[in-house]
Amino acid sequence: MRVGQDNDIERIRYLLLAVQREGNRQLAAGLAPLELTPSQAEVLHLLAEYGPLTLTGLGELLVCESGTNPSRLVARLIDAGLVQKQSVANDARQISLSLTVQGHARQEGARQIEKHLHDRMRTALYGVDLGALASALTGLVRDTPVGDAIARRTPTRKGTPS
Template structure:
């Protein structure tokens, strides 16, 4: 990675402004689904949509929260009929989570609202500006994913070093 160049603070501030706009959109469009959810609950639905089936521990790991926190979100989503909990084949004490038809519909409704918002924003830009904006966001998302992966590896190393040996 190159050394930070002058002006990086201004770039970071511009990026943070864009992130605020995206977060505002995410929060506003969450209400477009049939069931009112929090952003974290919607994120659980997206994780299940992508993976098909996850355990509560896997949800916790992907959200970056503890197991009890993830379990509360999953329990609420099951109560709302958006997630199905079934005993795990590998361990009957554990549960597997998957989207119900209603859960999948919820994801599609929110995604549709988000696409409409994005189309409205992109319509304010020329084709060239829209492509440049999307390309920049794609590059940023890739760099952010790499940074997150490296941070997770470092966190695991730090945790392992901090644990007393048996």
């Protein structure tokens, strides 16, 4: 019986990898006209939802990057005029990140593309208990940096800069 279970687990592992890669491929294709990558769109989403954020605070919420210092990713968005940085009043070593007007507009476009992807997922998962699926997947990343980043994305955090 264990061999069958091991085969099922291996199949699930590869299915999760395939779903992640295909979803990222579809998202990248949708975002290309906006000149955004999925990682950049995630930064814009987080700044719209939780900003302003410090660089460390942003890093703690990101799923697309490991660690807590996404400086190169943010630098590209600053150079593109989508994100602005300001010194934090009580700590000159820290910077606060927020969206520019252009960043808000681009984030809205990205949100529409993500909504389309979410609608396709919802259709494909029709009849599946999404809460149970989310709980099962959460268990797979619990106590990992990416699992911690997802756990930090709660409605109670909205508007709370880090």
